[in-house]
Amino acid sequence: MTRWLALALGTASGSATAQILTLTEDQFGANQVPLGYPVPLPIESQTPVDGFRAYAPLRAHLADLALAGADVTEIQVGQSLNQRPIYAYRLGDADALTVEGLPEPAALINGTIHAREWASPEVSAALIERFAERADDGGLYRYLLDNLNVVVVPVLNVDGLLQTQRYPTQMLQTEYSGDPQPDQQQSEPEAYRNYPRDGRFRRKNMNGVDEVLCAAGDAGCTADGMNGVDLNRNNTPYFGSGNQNSGAAGALLYRGTSAASEPETQALDAAAALGPTARLRLFIDIHSFSRVYFGVDTGNTRRDAIARSVAQGMAAATGAGNRYPYSPSPAGYGIGSTDEHFGYGYQIPAYTLEIEPSANGGIDYGSFGYHHDGFVLPADQIARVRQELTAATTLGLYRMAGPPLLRQVRIERVSDGHPVFVASWQRDGNQRRQTVETRETLSPQVEYRLWLAFNKPMRVRNASGAVVQYTGQSADPMPSVAITGADASGSGFSHPLDTSAGQWLGAAGNAPSGLSRYADDSYTVTFSIPDAVPVDQARRVGLAVGAEDFAGQALDANPRTIGNWDGGWTGYEDSQGNDDTDSGGVDVTMRIVDDGSPLPGQSAGSSGGGGAFGGGSLLLLAGLGLGRYLRRWRHRRR
Numbered sequence: 189m190t191r192w193l194a195l196a197l198g199t200a201s202g203s204a205t206a207q208i209l210t211l212t213e214d215q216f217g218a219n220q221v222p223l224g225y226p227v228p229l230p231i232e233s234q235t236p237v238d239g240f241r242a243y244a245p246l247r248a249h250l251a252d253l254a255l256a257g258a259d260v261t262e263i264q265v266g267q268s269l270n271q272r273p274i275y276a277y278r279l280g281d282a283d284a285l286t287v288e289g290l291p292e293p294a295a296l297i298n299g300t301i302h303a304r305e306w307a308s309p310e311v312s313a314a315l316i317e318r319f320a321e322r323a324d325d326g327g328l329y330r331y332l333l334d335n336l337n338v339v340v341v342p343v344l345n346v347d348g349l350l351q352t353q354r355y356p357t358q359m360l361q362t363e364y365s366g367d368p369q370p371d372q373q374q375s376e377p378e379a380y381r382n383y384p385r386d387g388r389f390r391r392k393n394m395n396g397v398d399e400v401l402c403a404a405g406d407a408g409c410t411a412d413g414m415n416g417v418d419l420n421r422n423n424t425p426y427f428g429s430g431n432q433n434s435g436a437a438g439a440l441l442y443r444g445t446s447a448a449s450e451p452e453t454q455a456l457d458a459a460a461a462l463g464p465t466a467r468l469r470l471f472i473d474i475h476s477f478s479r480v481y482f483g484v485d486t487g488n489t490r491r492d493a494i495a496r497s498v499a500q501g502m503a504a505a506t507g508a509g510n511r512y513p514y515s516p517s518p519a520g521y522g523i524g525s526t527d528e529h530f531g532y533g534y535q536i537p538a539y540t541l542e543i544e545p546s547a548n549g550g551i552d553y554g555s556f557g558y559h560h561d562g563f564v565l566p567a568d569q570i571a572r573v574r575q576e577l578t579a580a581t582t583l584g585l586y587r588m589a590g591p592p593l594l595r596q597v598r599i600e601r602v603s604d605g606h607p608v609f610v611a612s613w614q615r616d617g618n619q620r621r622q623t624v625e626t627r628e629t630l631s632p633q634v635e636y637r638l639w640l641a642f643n644k645p646m647r648v649r650n651a652s653g654a655v656v657q658y659t660g661q662s663a664d665p666m667p668s669v670a671i672t673g674a675d676a677s678g679s680g681f682s683h684p685l686d687t688s689a690g691q692w693l694g695a696a697g698n699a700p701s702g703l704s705r706y707a708d709d710s711y712t713v714t715f716s717i718p719d720a721v722p723v724d725q726a727r728r729v730g731l732a733v734g735a736e737d738f739a740g741q742a743l744d745a746n747p748r749t750i751g752n753w754d755g756g757w758t759g760y761e762d763s764q765g766n767d768d769t770d771s772g773g774v775d776v777t778m779r780i781v782d783d784g785s786p787l788p789g790q791s792a793g794s795s796g797g798g799g800a801f802g803g804g805s806l807l808l809l810a811g812l813g814l815g816r817y818l819r820r821w822r823h824r825r826r
């Protein structure tokens with residue numbers, strides 16, 4: 189937990205003296221804490237099970253995955269206080285370039301800062317396992333591996349996790365006056381609280397602690413189990429700020445002597461540098477519990493809005509309705525947590541994901557209500573949780589990998605396959621693209637096949653191979669396409685195509701009936717143009733294409749400028765050609781007959797007296813059945 193939600197739940201039990209307590213399923217004896225469900229023990233399995241793996245086999249499995257495939261690389265990013273290696277896993281192909289040849293964007297997923305949060309290593313490892321398992325899917329995961337550098341640190345606090353696994357049923361519980369007082373929103377009668385602190389309930393790292401669980405007063409015990417640094421209070425820029433951390437070494441929220449004083453904190457920065465940090469677009473720190481995406485508002489309104497939107501998308505992708513709400517801290521408020529470090533430091537969406545249970549704790553699974561039982565997820569829940577949160581994090585990665593764009597178009601005659609229009613964007617340096625085109629004139633009453641290829645998988649399929657929405661998302665099912673232009677006298681026209689009969693293309697084969705690079709990155713539909721549409725004698729004929737990727741992001745309306753992240757999207761134009769929005773829009777850059785008139789957002793050209801997509805484009809686009817994008821655009825402008 190990064191917040192007090194769970195800590196303040198329930199009433200502290202037991203005496204004011206330090207005690208070693210034992211977790212039981214249903215035994216209520218002296219010094220026993222009955223959970224109400226079986227007490228999970230670390231399981232000696234490398235592969236995922238209905239339970240929580242011991243650290244050694246978990247790490248061995250990830251190391252094996254790194255040896256087995258080119259898409260997983262194990263990198264030591266530091267060493268714990270007790271000299272244990274801290275590993276990061278880089279998910280991606282070796283070249284650090286996108287398929288287009290651009291520097292790859294990066295994401296950083298961190299796990300197990302807090303030792304007792306056993307769901308975190310499982311959920312973190314599950315992401316690595318998913319990428320390894322689906323590396324050859326030819327679709328979503330191949331796209332992410334090719335075009336994004338995902339760095340996962342499954343267990344940052346190795347020493348602490350091992351301490352909890354050494355004593356899976358035991359804990360040191362004691363009151364401590366150095367713990368920070370509850371904040372104003374909490375009401376807790378005690379001057380200080382009776383908390384579990386070591387053994388199964390260790391939260392902090394092992395700074396100043398030996399690996400023996402004992403209580404003060406026991407023979408040979410120095411009661412050092414109180415010590416350790418809370419690694420989620422050890423970070424810039426809000427180190428030592430606010431009241432949810434403490435300078436007292438025994439406190440549960442002890443922040444350490446200075447920001448990044450701990451080797452584990454430094455290891456997380458080393459993992460970020462693998463991105464490298466200049467390419468980071470997403471950070472998630474995986475904790476439990478309370479079932480929420482915590483985060484930060486940094487005051488950068490575009491970044492803050494995208495962070496909210498991505499969190500909401502991920503929450504929906506868990507498949508459980510509106511669980512996992514987004515709860516950002518207000519700008520300027522911090523406690524020294526990692527989401528602040530990455531959110532403020534890099535102006536990227538940055539989250540503290542608190543895995544279930546809800547703030548009610550183990551009561552969600554029928555527990556007896558011990559005040560910290562939310563940290564002990566029942567073993568029979570973790571397989572589902574791994575699945576839900578892998579789907580959620582994958583959606584976040586897909587979002588931040590970048591907006592969709594229309595990369596390639598082909599129009600051919602159905603009768604003989606003759607290409608009438610072929611165009612594709614080709615990278616020209618790192619900022620711009622150009623099109624390479626074949627153009628002929630379209631004619632009325634001829635049946636054509638249109639093939640559109642996008643830069644990313646736009647859809648996913650179910651086990652039966654049918655195109656379905658990604659869990660919890662509601663993208664437009666089909667692209668919207670209109671043949672647009674200006675006739676010989678300069679009057680605008682438009683002819684929306686019926687795209688409902690088209691299909692997304694999941695099979696290999698390229699134009700006109702197969703995918704381009706990844707499954708479902710392409711779409712095809714046949715059409716003909718009525719006599720009334722003057723395409724054969726127009727001064728300009730073009731396509732107006734709108735589409736949403738499966739996360740609901742609209743197209744980069746002008747692929748000429750290459751999109752990037754800079755605290756908001758750059759080069760991600762809307763339908764008006766604006767680059768200072770993050771909504772995307774309708775692509776009108778593909779012209780079959782080009783009169784040189786300006787595109788939206790360009791200054792008026794010399795010829796044509798202002799194009800149909802110049803000054804009057806808003807009205808015309810609204811008439812094309814593309815009003816949805818414009819409504820969205822207006823809405824987001826507010």
Ligand SMILES: [Zn+2]
Pocket residue numbers: 189190302305475476477
């Ligand atoms: Zn935590």
